[in-house]
Amino acid sequence: MELEFVDIRVERDYFLIQGAGIFAPGIHLVSGRVGSGKTTLAMIAAGLKTPDSGRVKRHGIGSVMLSMQFPEQHLTGSTLESEIASWHLQPCPVLALAGLPGREKDDPFSLSRGELKRLHLACILSRRFDLLILDEPFSALDCREKMATADRIGSIRAGITLIFTHENQHLPRVDYLWEIRESALEFLGSVPDALVGWKNKPSVLADLHKRGVYPKNLSTADILEAACRTHD
Amino acid sequence: MIDIADLRFRDLAIPRLHIPPGHTAVVGPNGSGKTTFLRLIAGLLTPISGTITVDGREIGEIETGFVNEFPDRNILFYRVRDEIAAPLRFRGISCNKTLEMVDAIVSRAGQAHLAPRLLKQLSGGEKTLVALLTAVISSPRILILDEFDSHLDQESISLSMDIIACSGAEYVIQCTQNMELAASCDQVLFLSEKGLELAGTPEEVFSRLRRTCFYPILWRIRDGT
Numbered sequence: 001m002e003l004e005f006v007d008i009r010v011e012r013d014y015f016l017i018q019g020a021g022i023f024a025p026g027i028h029l030v031s032g033r034v035g036s037g038k039t040t041l042a043m044i045a046a047g048l049k050t051p052d053s054g055r056v057k058r059h060g061i062g063s064v065m066l067s068m069q070f071p072e073q074h075l076t077g078s079t080l081e082s083e084i085a086s087w088h089l090q091p092c093p094v095l096a097l098a099g100l101p102g103r104e105k106d107d108p109f110s111l112s113r114g115e116l117k118r119l120h121l122a123c124i125l126s127r128r129f130d131l132l133i134l135d136e137p138f139s140a141l142d143c144r145e146k147m148a149t150a151d152r153i154g155s156i157r158a159g160i161t162l163i164f165t166h167e168n169q170h171l172p173r174v175d176y177l178w179e180i181r182e183s184a185l186e187f188l189g190s191v192p193d194a195l196v197g198w199k200n201k202p203s204v205l206a207d208l209h210k211r212g213v214y215p216k217n218l219s220t221a222d223i224l225e226a227a228c229r230t231h232d
Numbered sequence: 233m234i235d236i237a238d239l240r241f242r243d244l245a246i247p248r249l250h251i252p253p254g255h256t257a258v259v260g261p262n263g264s265g266k267t268t269f270l271r272l273i274a275g276l277l278t279p280i281s282g283t284i285t286v287d288g289r290e291i292g293e294i295e296t297g298f299v300n301e302f303p304d305r306n307i308l309f310y311r312v313r314d315e316i317a318a319p320l321r322f323r324g325i326s327c328n329k330t331l332e333m334v335d336a337i338v339s340r341a342g343q344a345h346l347a348p349r350l351l352k353q354l355s356g357g358e359k360t361l362v363a364l365l366t367a368v369i370s371s372p373r374i375l376i377l378d379e380f381d382s383h384l385d386q387e388s389i390s391l392s393m394d395i396i397a398c399s400g401a402e403y404v405i406q407c408t409q410n411m412e413l414a415a416s417c418d419q420v421l422f423l424s425e426k427g428l429e430l431a432g433t434p435e436e437v438f439s440r441l442r443r444t445c446f447y448p449i450l451w452r453i454r455d456g457t
Contacts, residue, residue: 170445
């Protein structure tokens with residue numbers, strides 16, 4: 001199973017993103033600055049947008065899911081119960097996972113943005129997809145939920161997971177790292193080796209690297225373990 | 233000083249709180265009432281009971297800038313330049329003066345490239361930066377920011393902090409999930425499902441949150457804990 005970007009390019013008046021590469025099974029983190037084209041690439045990977053040139057090849061990929069940055073854009077149900085049912089899931093376990101037990105009849109728009117994101121992620125992560133694309137999955141979550149979500153994403157063992165994010169505090173363990181630099185998607189390699197060449201790395205990672213400390217991966221546990229490590 | 237007394241709105245109850253001038257971070261779990269609190273201070277919600285005053289004046293009498301947590305809900309116009317100009321145009325400031333001020337603020341913020349673009353073409357983070365520039369262009373005395381930084385990368389957050397510092401706002405009240413950012417503010421308020429639990433300097437508030445994930449990771453590394 002693999003997803004391949006074959007010399008894709010999208011150009012508008014003031015915007016350009018281009019890239020090539022193969023996404024193998026595993027968890028890929030794609031980082032980039034605001035407006036660098038993360039969402040555009042996520043849409044292209046999901047097949048919801050066509051590049052101006054180049055093409056996307058999918059080998060052995062059946063099911064595809066895109067989690068959009070703004071959870072309200074996914075809503076179809078007028079209650080939490082009907083929203084969850086629209087994902088072909090049972091309300092009770094999903095509400096429990098989202099930390100919203102007993103709120104079956106509530107209007108999704110009565111939730112805070114963080115609660116809505118929790119509900120949406122609980123629906124997405126309760127199912128399995130060959131290709132799962134997560135656009136800013138940590139946005140709006142509090143630290144407890146960021147860590148829980150990072151753990152859930154990091155425990156996905158099957159298929160290809162692409163995480164497009166600028167999150168810099170709580171991240172999952174990932175297998176591969178990509179970065180958008182000057183309008184181009186670049187493959188930095190496998191983690192942990194790729195962490196060294198990460199240009200816009202999270203401040204906490206930059207702080208550790210300055211001190212010659214190199215975490216094995218990106219989870220909060222990995223960061224804290226490295227910070228407290230007393231041996232190589 | 234922003235003075236809150238006997239405030240009640242739905243589940244949120246704050247018997248008494250004084251917010252001094254400066255940059256105040258509002259932190260806490262999802263669903264703890266942070267957005268409600270900000271909207272009450274902005275005058276976008278009316279409390280069931282209690283008062284919010286600024287140096288003795290009603291909150292609605294004070295010029296206030298507000299950035300919504302949903303980037304699309306900030307938008308009124310089609311083009312970025314028109315969006316940023318809106319607060320000045322609503323005040324009847326001349327077209328020439330308005331355009332001059334818009335060009336000045338986008339240039340100062342290094343975002344001149346965004347000015348001619350259509351808002352629908354922008355990323356979530358870019359829309360958020362536009363919303364911030366729109367909120368500060370009329371030099372509000374109070375600036376309220378609802379988790380806008382969750383749409384921004386580190387460099388954009390630094391840029392936003394510069395924009396905020398140059399805005400001249402006397403009170404900046406910012407809800408955030410970025411504890412490193414909160415730790416750099418003058419005051420921190422911690423809301424939980426129980427209401428307002430903690431208020432004070434970052435050191436005072438975070439020292440009480442040491443056993444939680446709300447304690448800044450950089451501080452945890454600094455402390456060796």
